[in-house]
Amino acid sequence: MESPSSSLVIIVGAGISGISAAKALAENGVEDLLILEAADRIGGRIRKEEFGGLNVETGAGWIQGVGGKEPNPVWELASKSGLRTCYSDYSNARFNIYDQSGKIFPSAVAADSYKRAVESAIRELRNQEANLDGISSILEPPMVPKTPIELAIDFILHDFEMAEVEPIATYTDLGEREFLVADERGYEHLLYKMAESFLRSSQGEIVDSRLKVNTVVREVHYSRNGVSLKTEDHCVYNAKYVILSVSVGVLQSELITFSPPLPKWKTEAISKLDVIVYTKIFLKFPYKFWPCGPGTEFFLYAHEKRGYYTFWQHMENAYPGSNILVVTLTNEESKRVESQSEEETLREAMGALRDMFGPQVPDACDILVPKWWNNRFQRCSYSNYPMLASQLDFRGVKAPVGPIFFTGEHTHERFNGYVHGGYLSGIDTSKALLEAMMMREEDENEEDEEDEEEEEEQEGSMKERRGLERPFLLEPLLALTETLTQQGAVSRLQKWDSARQLYFRGKLSIIQQQQAIK
Numbered sequence: 001m002e003s004p005s006s007s008l009v010i011i012v013g014a015g016i017s018g019i020s021a022a023k024a025l026a027e028n029g030v031e032d033l034l035i036l037e038a039a040d041r042i043g044g045r046i047r048k049e050e051f052g053g054l055n056v057e058t059g060a061g062w063i064q065g066v067g068g069k070e071p072n073p074v075w076e077l078a079s080k081s082g083l084r085t086c087y088s089d090y091s092n093a094r095f096n097i098y099d100q101s102g103k104i105f106p107s108a109v110a111a112d113s114y115k116r117a118v119e120s121a122i123r124e125l126r127n128q129e130a131n132l133d134g135i136s137s138i139l140e141p142p143m144v145p146k147t148p149i150e151l152a153i154d155f156i157l158h159d160f161e162m163a164e165v166e167p168i169a170t171y172t173d174l175g176e177r178e179f180l181v182a183d184e185r186g187y188e189h190l191l192y193k194m195a196e197s198f199l200r201s202s203q204g205e206i207v208d209s210r211l212k213v214n215t216v217v218r219e220v221h222y223s224r225n226g227v228s229l230k231t232e233d234h235c236v237y238n239a240k241y242v243i244l245s246v247s248v249g250v251l252q253s254e255l256i257t258f259s260p261p262l263p264k265w266k267t268e269a270i271s272k273l274d275v276i277v278y279t280k281i282f283l284k285f286p287y288k289f290w291p292c293g294p295g296t297e298f299f300l301y302a303h304e305k306r307g308y309y310t311f312w313q314h315m316e317n318a319y320p321g322s323n324i325l326v327v328t329l330t331n332e333e334s335k336r337v338e339s340q341s342e343e344e345t346l347r348e349a350m351g352a353l354r355d356m357f358g359p360q361v362p363d364a365c366d367i368l369v370p371k372w373w374n375n376r377f378q379r380c381s382y383s384n385y386p387m388l389a390s391q392l393d394f395r396g397v398k399a400p401v402g403p404i405f406f407t408g409e410h411t412h413e414r415f416n417g418y419v420h421g422g423y424l425s426g427i428d429t430s431k432a433l434l435e436a437m438m439m440r441e442e443d444e445n446e447e448d449e450e451d452e453e454e455e456e457e458q459e460g461s462m463k464e465r466r467g468l469e470r471p472f473l474l475e476p477l478l479a480l481t482e483t484l485t486q487q488g489a490v491s492r493l494q495k496w497d498s499a500r501q502l503y504f505r506g507k508l509s510i511i512q513q514q515q516a517i518k
């Protein structure tokens with residue numbers, strides 16, 4: 001066994017959130033940092049793989065929300081580093097709906113039915129949003145789909161809430177656009193560009209000892225004084241602080257154990273989150289047999305089994321002449337396909353294509369079936385906050401526990417599920433950590449200055465003060481919220497806000513008492 005290495009900060013995971021946290025810390029003078037990554041490369045759920053003579057994106061492929069009210073910082077990074085992208089609007093899929101006999105729906109009928117179904121669902125949901133019973137009834141599919149058009153519409157409604165992250169209740173068309181990454185260097189090029197900055201020391205040399213790949217963290221031992229991490233290969237890494245950037249799927253699994261166990265409020269918040277499995281299956285053909293004109297990039301296959309090889313895309317806009325089709329599956333369908341052989345999946349996908357385009361469709365020359373659910377370092381494609389999740393649940397997922405800070409797309413309130421959510425969460429978490437480090441330093445300096453007698457006198461109030469000032473002590477806040485709940489405050493959000501006010505009022509009075517003593 002190697003002797004333990006020691007760092008000020010260890011970041012577990014080198015996806016977009018881990019890398020952006022490391023970059024932000026390094027830019028703020030934290031040089032003594034180390035990233036431990038389980039896989040053999042950085043990127044996490046941003047991943048390119050060679051297929052059919054190209055590098056395809058098996059993980060994130062789009063830069064979403066471009067040109068909306070809030071700028072997407074990942075779009076800015078992509079523009080700066082010259083990443084090649086192409087405009088791609090998957091909502092167009094609803095104009096190209098095929099049934100099992102290859103009949104294509106006239107686009108006006110499809111678009112109109114779709115629009116009416118979405119509008120009525122939103123209206124009903126908004127009317128009933130104060131009434132929880134009402135909401136649970138609308139969570140059921142709005143109809144039992146029978147006809148192909150209903151099947152397709154049902155899939156799109158389901159897709160809004162499950163695959164596209166956005167709950168239908170909050171969906172607003174902000175005129176945002178999506179761009180598909182179409183660059184041989186891959187989406188991951190952005191991460192390598194970011195990593196360069198912290199892999200260089202202040203003297204400009206590359207310090208690649210700051211990143212260790214193939215290093216699977218299995219145990220996290222923590223106390224007020226720091227954290228000790230044990231890896232699968234029996235190495236020990238010590239740090240004063242840890243940022244855990246693993247996915248919520250990993251947090252819900254048994255890959256990492258904590259000692260002492262994480263508090264109940266934390267594990268409960270983590271367990272409440274839904275995880276979405278979203279799989280892009282790639283198929284290479286000897287030639288094109290699908291329509292390739294304007295507005296044809298996406299098409300839907302209406303099958304009576306919800307989500308059965310429904311959502312298709314051709315890659316001609318991104319890579320002309322590639323002869324590659326992509327079909328997207330989600331959740332139960334993803335898990336089902338992950339558990340069967342590639343031959344079976346190929347047979348099913350070819351059946352769907354031959355239903356749509358006829359028996360003359362040529363055999364595919366190759367297939368790629370990524371597995372996100374069975375990957376023990378992912379266990380999901382992205383997080384999804386259930387519709388009835390509260391602000392409190394969200395904050396519980398994000399809040400630190402002692403010296404352990406949590407980051408990742410699932411901790412970003414606005415953009416959870418997205419690459420830019422991961423990027424922004426890394427920055428937020430590094431800020432919270434820097435603040436905690438500063439506070440702790442102040443505490444320690446203060447303690448050094450006091451003589452022993454004073455220390456004894458003030459021990460009780462100092463303990464109390466530390467307990468209240470440390471930003472990562474969420475328990476008192478949660479306990480207060482619980483009390484308010486029992487007293488029947490109106491909504492969960494109000495309870496949380498009232499608890500926060502009481503907490504800060506308490507903190508203020510203790511600081512005032514401290515000053516009076518001095």
Ligand SMILES: Cc1cc2nc3c(=O)[nH]c(=O)nc-3n(C[C@H](O)[C@H](O)[C@H](O)COP(=O)(O)OP(=O)(O)OC[C@H]3O[C@@H](n4cnc5c(N)ncnc54)[C@H](O)[C@@H]3O)c2cc1C
Nearest residue numbers: 013015016017038044045060061062217381408409419422
């Ligand atoms: C198929 C698919 C399609 C997607 N499409 C889009 C899209 O088009 N647009 C978009 O914006 N988003 C998309 N997303 C979501 C986006 O990829 C993620 O939200 C984002 O990349 C998550 O980044 P992260 O840093 O939070 O987590 P991750 O990228 O998962 O990083 C966590 C890292 O932790 C590592 N790790 C896990 N366990 C351990 C351990 N025990 N020890 C050490 N390391 C460990 C993992 O290997 C991983 O590298 C998609 C995701 C998938 C899977």
